[in-house]
Amino acid sequence: MTTNSLFANRVSVEQVEEGKLLAPKFDANGLLPVVTTDAESGEVLMMGVMNEEALTLTIKTGEAHYWSRSRKCLWHKGATSGLIQKVVELRIDDDQDAVWLRVAIDGGASCHVGYRSCFYRAVPVEVENGPVELQFTETEKTFDPVEVYGDAPNPTQL
Numbered sequence: 097m098t099t100n101s102l103f104a105n106r107v108s109v110e111q112v113e114e115g116k117l118l119a120p121k122f123d124a125n126g127l128l129p130v131v132t133t134d135a136e137s138g139e140v141l142m143m144g145v146m147n148e149e150a151l152t153l154t155i156k157t158g159e160a161h162y163w164s165r166s167r168k169c170l171w172h173k174g175a176t177s178g179l180i181q182k183v184v185e186l187r188i189d190d191d192q193d194a195v196w197l198r199v200a201i202d203g204g205a206s207c208h209v210g211y212r213s214c215f216y217r218a219v220p221v222e223v224e225n226g227p228v229e230l231q232f233t234e235t236e237k238t239f240d241p242v243e244v245y246g247d248a249p250n251p252t253q254l
Contacts, residue, residue: 100148100152102118102152102155102156103118103119103120103148104117104118104119105119106119106121106192107119112191112192113190113191118188118192119192120148120151120188120192120193121191121192121193122147122148122193123193126147126148127145127146127147127163127165128145128146128147128151128193128194128195129143129144129145129193129194129195130143130144130145130146130162130194130195130196130197131143131194131195131196131197132144132160132181132196132197132198132199132206133196133197133198133199134198134199134200134201135184135185135198135199135200136200139212139213140213140215141181141199141201141206141207141212141213141214141215142206142207142213142214142215143214144162144163145162145163145165146161146162146163146195147163147170149161149163149170150162150163150170150171151195153170153172154183154186154197155186158182158183159172159173159174159180159181159182159183160172160173160174160180160181160182160183160197160199161173173206174201176244176245177203177205177208177239177244177245178202178203178244179201179202179203179204179205179206179239180201180202181197181199181200181201181206182199182200182201182202183197183198183199184198184199184200185197185198186198203238203239204238205237205238205239208241208245209237209241210237210238210239210240210241211234211237211238212234212238213234215233216232216233216234217230217231217232217233218230218231218232218233219231
């Protein structure tokens with residue numbers, strides 16, 4: 097039973113798949129996968145996850161919030177960089193266990209590395225031997241991460 101007033105309880109497959117009420121299914125870790133695309137171009141910007149609080153805040157504020165698995169905390173996308181993702185459309189899949197955000201971003205970038213998209217490298221296919229060499233699909237950064245975040249190492253780095 098949910099205590100979140102925005103979410104309905106999941107009662108049946110029919111209700112979840114054909115009903116009009118939002119009844120998200122978070123995984124065993126309390127997370128939902130989120131694919132985020134540019135509202136205008138359709139370009140994939142990033143993939144992240146939301147917990148119940150992040151989804152609730154995203155719905156209430158119209159700005160993307162995620163759960164940071166590496167930092168284990170709520171993350172208001174763009175709060176530090178100023179590159180806030182404004183939700184143009186939020187969709188949930190048929191099982192209500194995955195989210196698609198279409199966003200607009202002042203400044204145009206979503207990747208903490210400074211590129212527009214987190215998907216800035218292509219992986220060649222039909223390769224026989226490795227290591228596989230990645231191919232950059234973006235050649236210039238939208239912003240300087242050191243200028244925005246400082247020179248502290250990113251917590252997601254190895």
